[in-house]
Amino acid sequence: MATNIFGEELKTCGKKPLTGFYRDGSCYTGAEDRGMHTVCAVVTREFLDFTRQRGNDLETPRPAFQFEGLKPGDRWCLAAIRWKEAYEAGKAPPVDLEATDEETLNYIPLDVLVQYAYKTK
Numbered sequence: 001m002a003t004n005i006f007g008e009e010l011k012t013c014g015k016k017p018l019t020g021f022y023r024d025g026s027c028y029t030g031a032e033d034r035g036m037h038t039v040c041a042v043v044t045r046e047f048l049d050f051t052r053q054r055g056n057d058l059e060t061p062r063p064a065f066q067f068e069g070l071k072p073g074d075r076w077c078l079a080a081i082r083w084k085e086a087y088e089a090g091k092a093p094p095v096d097l098e099a100t101d102e103e104t105l106n107y108i109p110l111d112v113l114v115q116y117a118y119k120t121k
Protein backbone atom coordinates (compact mmCIF):
# COMPACT_ATOMS: atom_id res chain seq x y z
CA MET A 1 0.00 0.00 0.00
CA ALA A 2 1.33 3.43 -0.94
CA THR A 3 1.34 5.99 1.86
CA ASN A 4 1.15 9.76 1.91
CA ILE A 5 3.44 12.22 3.67
CA PHE A 6 1.56 11.58 6.94
CA GLY A 7 2.08 7.81 6.75
CA GLU A 8 -1.59 7.23 5.92
CA GLU A 9 -3.13 5.55 2.88
CA LEU A 10 -2.38 7.58 -0.25
CA LYS A 11 -5.52 9.27 -1.59
CA THR A 12 -6.31 9.63 -5.29
CA CYS A 13 -4.94 12.80 -6.86
CA GLY A 14 -7.00 13.06 -10.04
CA LYS A 15 -8.93 11.05 -12.59
CA LYS A 16 -9.86 13.82 -15.01
CA PRO A 17 -7.37 14.35 -16.43
CA LEU A 18 -6.05 10.91 -15.47
CA THR A 19 -2.79 11.53 -13.65
CA GLY A 20 0.05 9.58 -12.09
CA PHE A 21 3.13 8.00 -13.61
CA TYR A 22 1.09 4.80 -13.98
CA ARG A 23 -1.98 6.75 -15.20
CA ASP A 24 -4.23 5.42 -12.46
CA GLY A 25 -4.98 8.69 -10.67
CA SER A 26 -2.43 8.26 -7.86
CA CYS A 27 0.96 9.85 -7.21
CA TYR A 28 2.82 6.77 -6.01
CA THR A 29 6.18 5.88 -7.46
CA GLY A 30 8.09 2.77 -8.44
CA ALA A 31 11.33 1.68 -10.04
CA GLU A 32 10.15 2.74 -13.53
CA ASP A 33 9.34 6.28 -12.38
CA ARG A 34 12.74 7.92 -12.56
CA GLY A 35 11.13 11.37 -12.33
CA MET A 36 9.50 10.66 -8.94
CA HIS A 37 6.01 11.92 -9.92
CA THR A 38 4.90 12.01 -6.29
CA VAL A 39 3.55 15.52 -5.63
CA CYS A 40 -0.21 15.94 -6.09
CA ALA A 41 -0.47 19.56 -7.22
CA VAL A 42 -3.39 21.75 -8.21
CA VAL A 43 -1.75 23.52 -11.12
CA THR A 44 -1.90 27.28 -11.51
CA ARG A 45 -1.37 29.56 -14.53
CA GLU A 46 1.83 30.81 -12.89
CA PHE A 47 3.19 27.27 -12.55
CA LEU A 48 2.21 26.26 -16.10
CA ASP A 49 4.01 29.33 -17.48
CA PHE A 50 7.06 28.62 -15.30
CA THR A 51 7.38 24.99 -16.32
CA ARG A 52 6.89 25.82 -20.03
CA GLN A 53 9.75 28.34 -19.78
CA ARG A 54 11.86 25.52 -18.31
CA GLY A 55 11.15 23.33 -21.35
CA ASN A 56 8.28 21.26 -19.94
CA ASP A 57 5.06 22.22 -21.72
CA LEU A 58 2.20 20.72 -19.70
CA GLU A 59 -0.57 22.42 -21.67
CA THR A 60 -0.20 20.92 -25.14
CA PRO A 61 -2.06 17.60 -25.53
CA ARG A 62 0.11 14.56 -26.32
CA PRO A 63 -2.25 11.67 -27.10
CA ALA A 64 0.61 9.20 -27.62
CA PHE A 65 1.36 9.56 -23.90
CA GLN A 66 -2.32 9.56 -22.81
CA PHE A 67 -1.90 13.25 -21.98
CA GLU A 68 -4.77 15.68 -22.58
CA GLY A 69 -2.90 18.84 -21.63
CA LEU A 70 -3.45 20.74 -18.39
CA LYS A 71 -5.27 23.93 -17.48
CA PRO A 72 -5.27 25.90 -14.22
CA GLY A 73 -7.17 24.03 -11.52
CA ASP A 74 -6.31 20.56 -12.82
CA ARG A 75 -4.84 18.10 -10.32
CA TRP A 76 -1.60 16.52 -11.53
CA CYS A 77 1.19 14.34 -10.16
CA LEU A 78 4.31 16.45 -10.54
CA ALA A 79 7.91 15.33 -10.35
CA ALA A 80 9.18 16.22 -6.88
CA ILE A 81 12.25 17.94 -8.33
CA ARG A 82 10.11 20.06 -10.70
CA TRP A 83 7.85 21.15 -7.82
CA LYS A 84 10.95 22.02 -5.77
CA GLU A 85 12.35 24.09 -8.66
CA ALA A 86 9.07 25.98 -8.86
CA TYR A 87 9.11 26.50 -5.10
CA GLU A 88 12.63 27.93 -5.22
CA ALA A 89 11.50 30.29 -8.01
CA GLY A 90 8.39 31.37 -6.08
CA LYS A 91 6.04 29.66 -8.59
CA ALA A 92 5.02 26.44 -6.78
CA PRO A 93 1.38 25.35 -7.03
CA PRO A 94 -0.71 24.20 -4.05
CA VAL A 95 -0.34 20.58 -2.94
CA ASP A 96 -2.94 18.01 -1.88
CA LEU A 97 -1.00 16.60 1.06
CA GLU A 98 -3.12 13.48 1.50
CA ALA A 99 -2.52 12.53 -2.15
CA THR A 100 1.25 13.26 -2.10
CA ASP A 101 3.43 10.17 -1.74
CA GLU A 102 5.73 9.93 1.29
CA GLU A 103 8.74 9.49 -1.04
CA THR A 104 8.40 13.23 -1.68
CA LEU A 105 9.88 13.86 1.76
CA ASN A 106 13.26 12.68 0.41
CA TYR A 107 13.28 15.87 -1.72
CA ILE A 108 11.03 18.41 -0.03
CA PRO A 109 10.71 19.03 3.74
CA LEU A 110 7.31 18.46 5.34
CA ASP A 111 7.09 22.02 6.67
CA VAL A 112 7.51 23.40 3.14
CA LEU A 113 4.76 21.14 1.76
CA VAL A 114 2.43 22.13 4.59
CA GLN A 115 2.89 25.81 3.67
CA TYR A 116 1.52 24.96 0.21
CA ALA A 117 -1.37 22.79 1.37
CA TYR A 118 -4.33 23.01 -1.01
CA LYS A 119 -7.38 24.29 0.80
CA THR A 120 -10.81 23.53 -0.58
CA LYS A 121 -13.32 26.33 -0.45
